[in-house]
Amino acid sequence: MVNKWNKKLVIGWSIVMLMVLLAMLVTYFFIFYDEDLNESLSLTVTIETNQSEQESIAYKLWNEYLQPFQQTTTSSWKRISDVRYHQFKILAGDTSHFAVSVDFDVKLEKGKWSAHRNWGRVEKDGTIKGIEWTLRIKKTGENAYTLERIEKTPLAVAGLDPVTDLYQQKAGIKVADRNNRYQIVNEGLEVTYDDGKHWQKVPVNIAELFEGAYNAARLELIEGSYTISPEKTAFVIGNDQNVRILLSTDKGKSWSEEPVPNTLPGIRMRLLGFTSDRDGYLILTGDKTMSWEANVIFVTRDGGKNWSKAGHVEEQRLITDGGFINEKLGFISFGSINVMDEPPRPSLYRTTDGGKSWAEVKIPIPAEYKGIFVEAEIPIFDGSQGTLLVNQGPNGDYQGGKVMARYISLDNGATWTFANLVDPDQVMGE
Structure with missing residues (x-):
């Protein structure tokens, strides 16, 4: 009888502990996962005329949003027992549609859980410090504002x-990529994909990389005239009606020259880049007179094999x-x-x-x-x-x-x- 009673007691306690754990996990996910942050939105509030500053609007929406998380649940414990904000800061937009960042701390009634992703570390007392949200807010009436979405504020903001x-x-700020770079050695061009441990020769005459209206020293390539990555390496070569893209898609093992049609004489600037495996652009300027010059924009939709003229900017500075x-x-x-x-x-x-x-x-x-x-x-x-x-x-x-x-x-x-x-x-x- 005692053993049976002990087994029932163990099972009972196990069920209780499992329910408590599930409640904690549900609360944790409800608070910290991006998907759940926006589950109850949109949220709209009415603002008094003397509270029409964007930070004040954001504060009221933020405070209204957090109210349900501070209410006592059927489990007789609170999700959040205390909230303290540090600052609200307008990031972008105008009076009709704007974004405001909020930096704040919360204290969980029953904490000691690991915070999700980059939300911050949970202290022993259940406090999470330095939570940063971006509130995207839209004016939806004469004095009405709607909280459309909450996002984690990126470090850049x-x-x-x-x-x-x-x-x-x-x-x-553009930062040099140490792993994927080039060097000019003995009038030859080489590329590396492992920070200089191995170098691959590029089959090009150095002079072709500097043709056009370029009179500086040939110690470094023209800024913007190349792109180097394991997936795609490309250099702009030539001038006038003989501009080509020297292209490799296998870390420099094989190369091809792809022509660019109907370009400019006396090319000065050449800006080359790829936004996806297939999509790329080439911006050329040339035919310079004093402080004026022409420009033309080319695009590729097949990874650099074929280039076509997209247009130009009317401005000629x-x-x-x-x-x-x-x-x-x-x-x-x-x-x-x-x-x-x-x-x-x-x-x-x-x-x-x-x-x-x-x-x-x-x-x-x-x-x-x-x-x-x-x-x-x-x-x-x-x-x-x-x-x-x-x-x-x-x-x-x-x-x-x-x-x-x-x-x-x-x-x-x-x-x-x-x-x-x-x-x-x-x-x-x-």
């Missing part, structure tokens, strides 16, 4: 990491940077522009149809930085959210000339909002 390659990449994000979305920067008596400002153009048509994008410079940040670089994107850097141009001397302005877009680069300054060399405040 939430704040700045220490000055490392990872930080620079997330801030939008000198291009400083350009590239595509995908087969449709692309940007070209014409450096800075002076209009009337205004300080110089960035001149950035955008296409959404693969380079057929282009329109200038407005980059609003804060009053205190007008005439300082003048030259847009090509943005990077995480989905529809983009990060754009605007530098000081070749003559910039603000804080040593390396500090840049960072902008955020939520609509594939159609509009941009100033976010903060990027200080890669940590010179500010010295």
Whole structure:
């Protein structure tokens, strides 16, 4: 009888413990998984006229959203026992559709679980510190605002990491790829895919890599005129009507030359890149006269074997940077522009149809930085959210000339909002 009673007791306790564990897991997943964060949305609140600031709107929606998680459940314990926010910060958008980041801590009534992904570490008392969300909010009535979606705030938006390659990449700064690179040795070109352990000779005459309107030393390749990766390595060679793409898709073991039709005389800039295994672009400028030149955009849809003309930008000033994000979305920067008596400002153009048509994008410079940040670089994107850097141009001397302005877009680069300054060399405040 005792053994049977003990067995029943053990089974009973096992069932109880299993139920408790399941409850904890359900709560944990409900709070921390992205899918569940948006399960109860959309959420709409009415705002008083004197609370129409975007941060205040975000606070009310955030607070309203968290209310159910703080209520007592049928299990007689709370999912969250305490919530404390640190700051709300407008990231991008306008008064009708915007994104706000919130940095906050929560304390779980029954904690000691591992936090999911990058949410943060759970302390012994059940506290999770430094949770960062992006709240995407839309005005849906005269005084009504709707929380459309909650996302984890990327590091590129939430704040700045220490000055490392990872930080620079997330801030939008181009970082050299050590594993996949080239070297010019004894008038020959070589590539490596393992940080220099092995080198593969490229079958090209060095002179062909520098043809056109290029008069600098031939110690380094023209910036933007090549791409090196294990999947696809390509170099722009030739000039005038004999421009080709030297292409390898097997780490330099075999090569082919693919012609680019109807190009320009006296090629100056050549910007080559691939946005997928099949989609690529080539931006050429040439026929330069004083500070004016022509431009033409080519695309490939078969991995670089065949190239066709997509279009050109009507603007004929000198291009400083350009590239595509995908087969449709692309940007070209014409450096800075002076209009009337205004300080110089960035001149950035955008296409959404693969380079057929282009329109200038407005980059609003804060009053205190007008005439300082003048030259847009090509943005990077995480989905529809983009990060754009605007530098000081070749003559910039603000804080040593390396500090840049960072902008955020939520609509594939159609509009941009100033976010903060990027200080890669940590010179500010010295």
